Amino acid sequence: MHVLKNIFSGLIFLLFLLAGCKTANVVYLKDFGAMPDSRQNTAVAAAKLVQFLQSHKDAGPLTVHVPKGVYHFYETDALVREYYISNHDQDNPKKVGIELKQLKNITIDGNGSTFIFHGRMIPLAILHSRNITIKNISFDFELPALRQLNVLEANKNTGEVIAEIYPKANYQIKNNKLVVLGEGYEFEPSVAMAFNENKRLTYIRRDVGFSPRTVEEVRPDVLKISGWKEAAFTSPGERYVLRTYYRPTPGIFVSESKDITLHNVKVHYAEGMGMLAQMSENITLDSFAVALKGKDDPRYFTTQADATHFSACKGKIISRNGLYEGMADDAINVHGTYLRVVKIVNGHTLHARYMHPQAWGFKWGEAGDNVQFIESAKMELVGDNYTNKIKIIKPLDKPDDFGAREFEIVFEKPLPAQVSADGTYGLENLAWTPEVYFTNNIIRNNRARGALFSTPKKVVCSDNIFDHTHGTAILLCGDCNGWFETGACKDVEISNNTFINALTANYQFTNAVISIYPEIPDLKNQRKYFHSGIVIKDNKFDMFDRPVLYAKSTNGLRFENNTIVYNKEFAPFHWNKHLFFFEKVRNVVISNNKFQKILKPAEDVRIELSDSATIKIGNNQ
Structure with missing residues (x-):
């Protein structure tokens, strides 16, 4: 009997081990109606997938399997959301292709797929989530807002340039001005990045203005540009990437999330930053790229702004084995945001405000966060090793911190005597670094x-x-x-x-x-x-x-x-x-x-x- 009992116990233990080794549950994007290599709107299937993930978020780790292929996402049937995104233009609402919100323990494996977006959209948003991995996916837009001029002729004497526009079509000439036509929007470019044929930016030619006297169509997709001062400096074969400084949407948006991994993910274009993370903890980019689609890619540009940007994050930011090229700003930028002191209420309480027009509307801090004060003209810290903890923080212009610009902050200790509301003092949140x-x-x-x-x-x-x-x-x-x-x-x-x-x-x-x-x-x-x-x-x-x-x-x-x-x-x-x-x-x-x-x-x-x-x-x- 004793032997049988031991055998039975051993079998139970073996079954327990086998159950523990069982692979994580797998769901398939195709089961929600997605069709690879078709032009149907995958946003519909993505919404159904996310609804399923929401209903199973306590079921343990889930892996979403995406059959390799090309998938298109359109603004029609896309999610419409109000987001406040650091270092972007705070225009709302925004269209979103895939929104992962209040989820945990999810892996999305694209298996080498390409997600192509149309219009002005945020391809992927990860909000209030934990332990999310995205891998083996490329993000791109069929018709980027940026346009590229390939110089065919340049007459330094007459100030005329003949250039072919890329991508082709999708433009108009109105009142002798070039108007770029996007999918659902239009604009007049005002500035350009100058590139040599080798895809390097042109020596000492930064932020070239684009305000020619006239633009005419010589033939479809070929333009005669007159009265443009760059004619004196350019040569056939050079490219000018036409743009504005508008940055409405990043490629990937991460907010108030933890333990996020992007592995072998590529962003080929975004009208803002390639990846923007704010108020998040522990982000790993492994073999992440903001890059062209190979050496034969006719584009010379990738993103309208930074490749990656981390605003008020904490824990560890790891970026390794990446490729960052062709973007209109930095490869990585890591920082927090100073609030400016605008009012002293009493010895423990003040009002402080977001100041930059592209950085407001998102959480700045919470009770228990350690804060230090700085005098802005000299950029000197106030006091010797002085810090203070937030006791209470509440917005003054919104019901909560979502969309807020100004806050009332109550501190545990008295405020430094020298801090005033004359516009020369700032607050730095040390907890979110x-x-x-x-x-x-x-x-x-x-x-x-x-x-x-x-x-x-x-x-x-x-x-x-x-x-x-x-x-x-x-x-x-x-x-x-x-x-x-x-x-x-x-x-x-x-x-x-x-x-x-x-x-x-x-x-x-x-x-x-x-x-x-x-x-x-x-x-x-x-x-x-x-x-x-x-x-x-x-x-x-x-x-x-x-x-x-x-x-x-x-x-x-x-x-x-x-x-x-x-x-x-x-x-x-x-x-x-x-x-x-x-x-x-x-x-x-x-x-x-x-x-x-x-x-x-x-x-x-x-x-x-x-x-x-x-x-x-x-x-x-």
């Missing part, structure tokens, strides 16, 4: 800048290739005056990267290949340093110009074991003629670097508003 690991990525042929980091937590930017970023490759910023993007970096490692001819044009904050540039209107009277703890080591700089490193208001900066070599691809042009330019810095070390041209500190190092005794230069070759 992440660690960042940006590794083994390729960033190339994009406008503006490469990687931007503004967080006091650990940042590792390593083993990346920055190949012909049009502006600065890496920017450490911070601004409580214009963009209102927090905050001070305190632990940054920039290592084992390769920088190839960065800074072929000038943009905001682009003073060198690596630019440490907080926006400080009153730098002269600043007494406390903004950034600290920055190590730049073991990198290779392949350069045509001079400025390698610019740093402002930084205490603790090491530039070690780097190699600087030169090429003649372009003529030097930058206003900054120094390898190193320092303003208001201390505890700087430049050592054990290899310079193809011998470092001459008297010529190559410029120091302003700093004690030169705290800048140590030695053992360089």
Whole structure:
């Protein structure tokens, strides 16, 4: 009997193990009516799928299997939602292709499928969800808002350009002006990005204006553009990507979610950012791409703004093995948002407001969050190691924080005596600041800048290739005056990267290949340093110009074991003629670097508003 009992117990245990090894439940997109490689509206099937996921959200992990193919999504039958998306235009409502809301433990495997969208839509939104994985999917739009001119002829004497427009058709000439026709919208382009035939942005041609005297149609899809000053600078074969600065919709929107993974996901176009995450925790991008569709893609552009953007996130942001190219802004930007103090109610209570027109309407903080105060003109923290915790936060202009601009915040401790409502003080939420690991990525042929980091937590930017970023490759910023993007970096490692001819044009904050540039209107009277703890080591700089490193208001900066070599691809042009330019810095070390041209500190190092005794230069070759 005892033996039989043991055998029976063993069988029960084995069945338990087998049950535990059972694969996660799988559902199939085709079962909800989706038809691959047809032009039917997959938005209808996607809505049914999400409804099913909502009704089974407590059933355990689910994997959605998408048979490989091409799927189209149209505005007709798409979801209509009110979203407030950081660093985008806050126009509502917005159309959404797939909305994953209040879900958990979901994997969507596209198996190499392409989702093509029509009109102005957000392809994918992930809201108030946890443990969501999206993999093996490409997102694109059949008719992007951006248009491309392929220059066929350019007459520098008459100021005329003959160019073919791409994508073909979908335009009109009204009152001698070019009007772009989208699916359900139209606009007049006002600015352009200039590209060479090799898909790199044109040397020193940043943000080319597009306001010609007349545009005429020579024949279908071929235009004669007269009275355009760019005729004097262009040549046959160049491309001009026509655009505005409007950014209504990201490709992927993540908000108030946790443990989100995008694996082998590609965004080929979005009229805003490729991926925007806000107030979320732990986001992993593995082999994520904002990229062209291969070397034969006729497009030269991808997104209207940043490839990836993280606003007020926490936990860990990991971006590895990615490709970012052709976008009209940065590859990655990580920051929080300063609120400005607009009223002191009492010793514990104040009113504070979102200031930038593209950053408001989403949650800023919650009870228990740790906050610090900053004086905006000098970008100095208030008090010595002073922080305060939120006791109560409530919106003043909305029933809740959804869509709010202004908040009343009650703090646990008394407010600092010096904080006033005269418009010169900001609040930074330290609870919503992440660690960042940006590794083994390729960033190339994009406008503006490469990687931007503004967080006091650990940042590792390593083993990346920055190949012909049009502006600065890496920017450490911070601004409580214009963009209102927090905050001070305190632990940054920039290592084992390769920088190839960065800074072929000038943009905001682009003073060198690596630019440490907080926006400080009153730098002269600043007494406390903004950034600290920055190590730049073991990198290779392949350069045509001079400025390698610019740093402002930084205490603790090491530039070690780097190699600087030169090429003649372009003529030097930058206003900054120094390898190193320092303003208001201390505890700087430049050592054990290899310079193809011998470092001459008297010529190559410029120091302003700093004690030169705290800048140590030695053992360089």
